[in-house]
Amino acid sequence: MAVFSEIYDEGDYKVFVIRGAIEARIPMNFYTQLKRKYSDEEIVSMQEPKVLRHHHTKRELVYVTRESGLPLIGHTAFGLIDRGTNLIQVRPVSGCNLNCIFCSVDEGVSKSRRTDFIVDTDYLVDEFKKVAEIKGDDVEAHIDGQGEPFIYPYMVELLKKLREVPQVKVISVQTNGMLLDAEKIKEMEGLLDRINLSISALDDRKARMLAGTNLYDVGHVKDVARAIASSEIDLLLAPVWVPGFNDEEIPRIIEFGLEIGAGKRWPPLGIQNYVRYQFGKKVRGRPMKFAEFFRRLEEYEKQYGLKLRLSPADFNIHKAPSLPKAFRKGERLRLKLVAPGRVFGEMLAVERGRVIGVLTDKPVGAAVPAEITRTTDNVYVATTK
Structure with a gap:
């Protein structure tokens, strides 16, 4: 209804x-x-079914409610991801307002993405509670996704309801900061514990180049960073180091974070190494090997006197009971396709209370024989080949 x-x-x-x-x-x-x-x-x-469109990407938008019949466990584009720790990834929406040239999921102007998803808040929180109950009493709800989480129009409502879950001790979110301002940050005090702010250059020209759009305003994002640092919410700056593009920007970002007081409770910086992914965007040149990446981080650690090579323990992330897997790898099923998938050549199926990404060119309504090829982290992929 x-x-x-x-x-x-x-x-x-x-x-x-x-x-x-x-x-x-x-x-x-x-x-x-x-x-x-x-x-x-x-x-x-x-009325005849209407095609909803994502405000930023203009792609078809699937509105996921309990009545839609789509479970929230099984896919990386929406819902919940349980990787066997006390951290539960919460993904209320897909799609992005930027077009970063290094994006690991090819967001923004995309050649691979065909569909976006938005999840009803009550449905998302109710299903989150079920996962949290098996985790223990120190759960972190980490709001991230394939894109920019603050596109989600009900973020404050989501934060309030997650905060009421007894097992939740930490709520964090990943963002590029463009949709935040001082007023919104103030509104989230007492609800949100940490903001991981993606900022990969302080130079305006380089920042816009990395963001893939002239609409990116690094001055605004720096103001957002200052507002977070001066609020009750902790700030972690999370630049992506793209060799040959922003090498000289990394020490500048470190100094900026120390200057504004990032990292009151957690580390002030979480520098990420650019990695090429199958469906991600590719930049020219060779990615930095991780041995070299860690060596250079060690140099900055000595120079600035802070820890930059981080581990889950720095965020109190540890192993915790996980949801039982609904399928085994290699299992063969007959699946009915119920919705378009996130990428071209993928459709969604539902079985045993899980959503499955099926690699097929068949339409919605078709029933296909399929073999489960991925079960890691309760994320399920099947192929018909």
Whole structure:
């Protein structure tokens, strides 16, 4: 059943909005006729299915609710990921407002991504509680995703509800900072413990080049960093070191973090080495080998007197009970395709309370024989070949 956050007139149309996503746009004269016989919810349910579009990426947007029948365990694009530790990844939305040239999931202007997802807040939190109950009493809810989490329009609502989960001791989020400001940061005090802020250059020209868009404003992001550092929320600066592009920016970012007081409770910096991924964006030149990366971090550690080679223990991340796997690798099934997948050549299927990414060119509604090829971290992939 539809739950409307807004119903309003738009010229000659009546517009129905379901929790921020336009579901139906009905001519007023037709609406007037229908209203004599049906309620608003019945009117919307009578309409032909509408294609929702992501505000930033313009891709098709799948709205994942309990009624949609899509489980929240099994895929990396949305829902929850349990990697066998006390940290649970929470992914309420996909898609990004930037176009970073080093993006590991090819976000922004993308050749591989075909679909975006947004998850109903209550559904997400209810399923999170089930995973948290098996973890112990020191759970970290880490809000991240394939893109920018603050695109999610119900972030504060999500934070409030996660904070009420008894097992949750830490809530953190990954962000590029462009959608934040001092007012929003103030609103999240007492709800959010740490913000991991992606900032890979302080020089304006280089920052825009790395972000892949002239809309990126590093001055604004620096102001956001200062506002976080001066708030009750901890700040971790998380640059991606892309060899040949921002080598000289790394020490500048370290000095900026120390200057503004990042890292009150956790490390102030989490420098990441650029890695080429199968579906990620590729930059020219060779990635830095990890032996070289760690050697150079060690040099900066000596120079600045702080720890830069981080481990899960620096964030109190440790092993914890995990969800039992629903499938075994190599298992053969017959799966019904229920929704488009995240990338071209992928569809989604549902089986045993899990969502499965099926590599196929068959359409929604088709039933295909498939073999499970991935079960790691309760993320499931199947192939029909």
